[in-house]
Amino acid sequence: MKILIALVTTLVLAGAAVFYTVHAAGRDVVVVPVDPAAVDLTTPGRLVFRNEAAGPDQGAVASVSLDDPAGPRRLSSLRCGRFAVSAGTGLCLADAPGPLPSAVALVVDARLAEINRTAVAGVPNRARLSPDGALAAWTTFVTGDSYSTPGSFSTRAAMLDRRDGQLASNIEGIVLRVAGERHSAEDLNYWGVTFAADNRTFYATVSTGGRTYLVRGDFDTWQAETLRENAECPSLSPDGTRVAFKKRVQQDGARPWREHVLDLATMKETPLAETRSIDDQVAWLDDRTLAYALPGDGRTDIWTVRADGSGSPRLLVPHASSPALSASAGA
Amino acid sequence: MYIASARRTDLAVPKTGTGRVAANVVALGVVSLVTDISSEMVTAVLPLYLVLGLGFSPLQFGLLDGLYSGVTAFVRIAGGNLADRFQRRKLVAGIGYGVSAVAKLGLLAAGSSAAALGLVLAADRTGKGLRTAPRDALISLSSEPSALGRAFGVHRAMDTVGAFLGPLVAFGLLWTVAGGYDAVFFTSFCFAVLGVVLLVLFVRDKREAVPAKAAVSMRAAVGLLRDRSLRRVCLWAVALGLVTVGDGFVFLLLQSRLEIPAAYVALLPLGTAGVYLLLAVPIGLVADRVGRWRMFLCGHLALLLAYAALLGAVDGFLLLGFVVLAHGAFYAATDGVLMAAAGPLVPSALRTSGLAVLQTGQAVARLCSSVLFGALWTGFGQGVAIGCAVGGLGLVVVLAFARPLREVP
Numbered sequence: 001m002k003i004l005i006a007l008v009t010t011l012v013l014a015g016a017a018v019f020y021t022v023h024a025a026g027r028d029v030v031v032v033p034v035d036p037a038a039v040d041l042t043t044p045g046r047l048v049f050r051n052e053a054a055g056p057d058q059g060a061v062a063s064v065s066l067d068d069p070a071g072p073r074r075l076s077s078l079r080c081g082r083f084a085v086s087a088g089t090g091l092c093l094a095d096a097p098g099p100l101p102s103a104v105a106l107v108v109d110a111r112l113a114e115i116n117r118t119a120v121a122g123v124p125n126r127a128r129l130s131p132d133g134a135l136a137a138w139t140t141f142v143t144g145d146s147y148s149t150p151g152s153f154s155t156r157a158a159m160l161d162r163r164d165g166q167l168a169s170n171i172e173g174i175v176l177r178v179a180g181e182r183h184s185a186e187d188l189n190y191w192g193v194t195f196a197a198d199n200r201t202f203y204a205t206v207s208t209g210g211r212t213y214l215v216r217g218d219f220d221t222w223q224a225e226t227l228r229e230n231a232e233c234p235s236l237s238p239d240g241t242r243v244a245f246k247k248r249v250q251q252d253g254a255r256p257w258r259e260h261v262l263d264l265a266t267m268k269e270t271p272l273a274e275t276r277s278i279d280d281q282v283a284w285l286d287d288r289t290l291a292y293a294l295p296g297d298g299r300t301d302i303w304t305v306r307a308d309g310s311g312s313p314r315l316l317v318p319h320a321s322s323p324a325l326s327a328s329a330g331a
Numbered sequence: 332m333y334i335a336s337a338r339r340t341d342l343a344v345p346k347t348g349t350g351r352v353a354a355n356v357v358a359l360g361v362v363s364l365v366t367d368i369s370s371e372m373v374t375a376v377l378p379l380y381l382v383l384g385l386g387f388s389p390l391q392f393g394l395l396d397g398l399y400s401g402v403t404a405f406v407r408i409a410g411g412n413l414a415d416r417f418q419r420r421k422l423v424a425g426i427g428y429g430v431s432a433v434a435k436l437g438l439l440a441a442g443s444s445a446a447a448l449g450l451v452l453a454a455d456r457t458g459k460g461l462r463t464a465p466r467d468a469l470i471s472l473s474s475e476p477s478a479l480g481r482a483f484g485v486h487r488a489m490d491t492v493g494a495f496l497g498p499l500v501a502f503g504l505l506w507t508v509a510g511g512y513d514a515v516f517f518t519s520f521c522f523a524v525l526g527v528v529l530l531v532l533f534v535r536d537k538r539e540a541v542p543a544k545a546a547v548s549m550r551a552a553v554g555l556l557r558d559r560s561l562r563r564v565c566l567w568a569v570a571l572g573l574v575t576v577g578d579g580f581v582f583l584l585l586q587s588r589l590e591i592p593a594a595y596v597a598l599l600p601l602g603t604a605g606v607y608l609l610l611a612v613p614i615g616l617v618a619d620r621v622g623r624w625r626m627f628l629c630g631h632l633a634l635l636l637a638y639a640a641l642l643g644a645v646d647g648f649l650l651l652g653f654v655v656l657a658h659g660a661f662y663a664a665t666d667g668v669l670m671a672a673a674g675p676l677v678p679s680a681l682r683t684s685g686l687a688v689l690q691t692g693q694a695v696a697r698l699c700s701s702v703l704f705g706a707l708w709t710g711f712g713q714g715v716a717i718g719c720a721v722g723g724l725g726l727v728v729v730l731a732f733a734r735p736l737r738e739v740p
Contacts, residue, residue, distance in 0.1 A: 002532045009528045013521040024514040186713045
């Protein structure tokens with residue numbers, strides 16, 4: 001009798017799980033206007049992003065016209081957690097389904113066809129290409145291999161030189177100077193890389209000893225130096241004179257950041273008109289305008305704000321994240 | 332013989348268990364297997380869900396993750412004590428399994444609210460804290476005292492099978508339904524409910540006459556430590572816990588020594604779990620013969636050997652194989668074996684409380700150890716931290732071997 005009850009329960013529960021799974025794909029669909037044309041990374045004047053509208057196309061790379069950003073979006077079949085675009089090349093950081101939690105970094109051409117594939121560990125977090133697409137960098141965050149306290153995490157930043165195919169799967173080994181002093185430590189974590197047009201200079205965040213710094217690195221000599229403290233996820237402006245970054249303005253709280261722009265010549269920082277906490281590596285739409293994703297209320301949208309601290313934030317693309325310009329930067 | 336045949340247990344039982352493993356132990360093993368599938372499904376996809384699904388920052392994930400480790404210690408002792416007071420071990424374990432099952436639905440209901448998710452995860456951990464001690468008490472009370480090592484070995488092996496299957500089921504589902512985290516949580520809930528149903532149907536409670544209130548009060552539970560042999564087991568377990576660095580350290584060092592591609596690092600814990608699974612029963616059988624406390628110490632010796640290998644004793648595939656083997660053997664020789672060693676030292680009326688005190692002491696010691704190790708690593712560098720860990724473990728293991736817990740009745 002007991003065995004019968006157990007069998008029936010098992011069958012009922014298995015049925016419920018299968019029923020739920022089969023119907024999971026079709027629920028909570030957010031309908032957005034769709035343009036049936038294909039996504040092309042070389043079409044000028046379009047914003048490329050990750051589609052966040054709940055439904056079968058969530059996570060797909062999509063694009064909208066910058067003239068009508070809330071209008072119909074073109075959808076691709078490429079799914080990414082994070083997507084970057086430079087000069088008609090795309091970098092897709094996606095979680096790879098399989099028996100193990102892992103990710104892949106895909107370099108794709110203008111039609112989103114795969115050119116290069118790298119297996120990566122961890123959860124996709126940031127992706128960037130240099131302005132001409134020669135250098136690629138991505139960050140994943142990894143739980144489970146942190147050596148210290150429970151609840152801590154570590155990040156891994158990787159760089160790929162597409163000219164010779166060389167991969168640095170973890171840039172922790174770079175020669176680092178903190179405030180001029182040679183620094184080596186076991187607790188180094190890098191994230192949020194952004195490249196300059198010379199395919200040599202890059203900026204990133206490093207954390208060590210409980211502090212975070214903005215670093216400037218040299219890809220050729222494999223050295224890096226800190227520029228200032230408390231500046232995360234830098235994004236270099238198209239003219240190369242400023243970086244937008246998130247600054248921690250509160251010690252506690254889960255979203256403690258305020259987005260700022262730093263003038264690299266004067267090292268003067270300007271807070272932006274967006275006062276909500278941004279946890280993103282923002283994109284420059286031109287030398288005066290920024291775009292960024294902002295999650296909240298179970299949805300994520302792309303917003304835009306002026307880079308000089310004036311004006312007020314404006315919703316750009318609903319149900320979208322990971323913004324990037326389709327035309328080459330600075331165009 | 333060591334503490335395996337302690338004073339209070341029935342000395343008339345045969346020296347080694349030759350009969351079958353008790354049906355109750357197998358039933359508890361099946362419940363644990365199914366429940367572990369459920370909980371490991373969630374553990375496997377939680378970072379992905381929070382960061383990719385909900386857009387949380389890694390910082391937020393850290394805050395959430397840290398929240399639930401502190402909750403369990405108190406709940407464990409209080410729950411163990413209640414189970415003893417009313418002699419309702421199956422009920423308390425069932426409540427623990429039930430709370431965790433409901434928490435899986437809570438994950439669906441919490442949506443993207445960080446506060447709600449934190450509460451749900453804390454509830455899940457509370458359920459785990461509640462059920463562990465009564466479950467282990469039931470295993471020890473259902474088995475012949477002479478075959479406890481084998482009984483716990485069988486249970487832990489079945490438990491580990493579930494831990495293996497959980498991530499496979501979860502990632503299989505995510506592969507079928509892209510972004511289908513809710514399907515993972517719902518399926519996990521179904522497994523958890525099945526675990527509760529199997530517990531209710533097939534696990535028999537071990538009840539004795541409800542004792543006088545004073546005999547099983549919180550004070551009585553703590554008073555168990557007045558017993559010299561149990562106190563020594565607890566003290567040594569805590570001392571060894573303090574010098575046992577978390578698994579992450581072993582895998583991190585292994586990865587950096589062998590330059591394993593990052594994408595394959597996730598396979599290392601599976602290797603350890605595989606060895607644990609295969610060795611749990613044989614080591615439990617051997618422990619029943621040579622003494623469980625001695626086996627518990629040998630387990631730490633295996634860990635010490637793994638550390639030594641990591642520091643440069645061997646290299647290449649030999650290093651990989653040796654470390655995974657030694658690390659898995661460490662788990663097989665310590666986790667269930669300690670419960671088998673301590674069980675007979677606690678009067679059966681207070682069995683749950685006694686095991687809860689021991690488990691809590693060990694858990695707190697390991698938490699302190701990982702915090703301390705992290706601080707040493709950050710403050711003085713890798714070399715000092717590893718040196719302290721290896722030196723500390725070596726010292727405590729030698730001291731523990733030098734002062735065996737010889738309990739001659």
